[in-house]
């Protein structure tokens with residue numbers, strides 16, 4: 001590790017292989033994976049059908065170029081548009097890159113519609129990535145610190161607050177888009193109110209703004225629907241996807257619909273790796289397996305099961321403020337910083353993470369079984385109860 005840049009405080013474990021919801025370390029110990037590579041490995045690890053598809057693809061083609069037609073890319077775009085109600089897709093390699101593409105699209109849309117200084121309204125506690133522009137849009141001051149000058153063009157407002165969006169637009173006539181996660185992941189598993197999401201849609205229609213939804217974490221079946229915005233029954237203008245789309249093979253994309261479609265022409269945007277045969281085959285196979293194995297239904301049911309389990313386990317426990325989420329995006333908010341629990345859970349052979357200092361985040365694979373869902377609760381609940389029973393200052 002001496003030659004790795006010091007960007008992660010890594011846990012002292014390395015994994016050699018996995019199967020379904022389990023991972024195995026170098027000593028052969030088995031771990032229950034409630035993190036799934038941070039909402040990436042929806043199919044779990046080493047899903048036999050996924051592995052076979054990738055092996056087949058590697059033997060045929062890994063990369064050509066966007067200079068040529070790429071059939072796997074066309075097929076994945078067709079499939080994603082059918083599932084999402086969107087019209088067209090640009091493929092990149094990560095969530096940040098997808099979001100950069102979405103921001104470039106909004107700006108070019110502004111230029112084409114007499115608003116060359118297009119401003120995008122973004123949310124407090126939003127997470128959109130770590131490139132310069134997506135970092136500027138991200139709510140975390142900790143993540144932004146030290147990277148000025150950041151790109152401009154963002155107006156930040158509180159989440160779930162429609163009056164704040166209206167007020168911001170009254171102060172600045174250059175607003176062109178509103179951008180949000182319908183379920184904030186890094187922001188502490190916060191769910192947008194259905195009425196709020198619908199009011200944003202109406203407001204965007206009224207003013208000719210673009211409604212942009214970052215589904216990088218919440219998309220691809222994780223919440224129990226293909227996309228989180230489908231819970232609010234709204235049709236966004238711009239959507240971005242990444243994490244779960246390739247089940248671990250890097251891929252991201254930006255989708256556009258209606259007046260947001262057709263904005264880019266040749267030369268406006270591009271990428272060397274994006275939309276390659278291997279990544280798109282991974283995306284196609286992921287979507288097909290989710291459908292064939294009923295994994296969205298499983299995500300909804302196991303999510304309910306896990307939340308109900310924790311609610312029962314924490315009834316009357318004062319230090320637990322909330323158990324919330326949708327499908328397999330689950331947050332447990334405590335009354336104090338709880339990063340320490342990640343190590344305790346690791347020692348109990350359970351992989352979790354903590355976001356916003358005090359929210360335990362569980363985003364297990366969509367293939368998780370009922371028994372494994374119960375096991376997450378059984379391993380984590382006693383640790384949390386003991387943790388909040390200790391004096392808060394000592395625990396922090």
Ligand SMILES: *Cc1c(COP(=O)(O)O)cnc(C)c1O
Nearest residue numbers: 094095096127128129185216217
């Ligand atoms: C993880 C995440 C990103 C950034 O994706 P990367 O692939 O890490 O660049 C953007 N938006 C949301 C909502 C995310 O959860």
